[in-house]
Amino acid sequence: xxxxxDLEEKVKSMFGFIPxxxxxxxxxxxxxQVYLQGINxxxxxxxxxxxxxxxxxxxxxxxxxxxxxxQMHAKFLKTKAGFTNEELLEMKYGGLPSASSHPDVIPIxxxxxxxINKKGKLSQEDISTFENMKIxxxxxxxxxxxxxxxxxxxxxxxxxxxxxxxxxxxxxxxxTTTRK
Numbered sequence: 031x032x033x034x035x036d037l038e039e040k041v042k043s044m045f046g047f048i049p050x051x052x053x054x055x056x057x058x059x060x061x062x063q064v065y066l067q068g069i070n071x072x073x074x075x076x077x078x079x080x081x082x083x084x085x086x087x088x089x090x091x092x093x094x095x096x097x098x099x100x101q102m103h104a105k106f107l108k109t110k111a112g113f114t115n116e117e118l119l120e121m122k123y124g125g126l127p128s129a130s131s132h133p134d135v136i137p138i139x140x141x142x143x144x145x146i147n148k149k150g151k152l153s154q155e156d157i158s159t160f161e162n163m164k165i166x167x168x169x170x171x172x173x174x175x176x177x178x179x180x181x182x183x184x185x186x187x188x189x190x191x192x193x194x195x196x197x198x199x200x201x202x203x204x205x206t207t208t209r210k
Contacts, residue, residue, distance in 0.1 A: 037056060037059060038056055041056060047195075047197075049195050051099070053192070054192050055183065055186050068175075076176075078176075081110070081134075085107070085135045086142050086177065087176065088103035088107060089139055090176070090177045090181060091180060091184055092121070093146050094181055094184035094185070094188070095184075096183070096184035096187045096188055097194075098187045098194055099180065099184055101199075101200075104122075108200065111132075117131075117132070124143075137160065137164065137165055138165070140160075141165055141170065142173060144160075145177060
């Protein structure tokens with residue numbers, strides 16, 4: 031069933047245009063509505079900072095093998111948070127950024143990887159470790175929800191392979207595709 035004009039307008043009003051990835055998601059009203067509602071709820075209720083949210087989405091996207099979202103979030107992290115191409119590559123391939131330049135995101139990165147690698151089955155020791163890193167239980171739940179919301183888009187992208195929109199392109203996209 032084709033998506034209604036109202037949903038396309040909603041996407042356009044939220045993003046200023048219809049990104050190729052979301053144009054693909056618009057092919058199924060259920061998928062795009064769940065995704066957009068999740069984004070709206072995240073905007074209203076998220077406690078993570080803008081940068082922390084993009085870190086969660088960058089790490090989840092790279093672990094899910096979605097180049098579209100990995101490159102899109104890399105551009106945001108580079109332009110809005112000052113991450114270098116080298117740091118982005120390091121994070122994409124399992125490393126961490128410099129502790130001196132971005133200490134606040136290291137616990138988030140570690141938690142996202144642990145949640146994905148363990149399919150959410152964190153031990154009490156894992157939970158205590160992250161709580162000792164000053165990540166609250168509420169933030170853990172928010173990160174789990176964000177990973178799964180992002181995974182909807184990642185999986186659709188992996189199935190459809192959308193072309194990266196020009197406004198998301200940057201030198202980052204060239205450096206995040208292949209490791210030196």
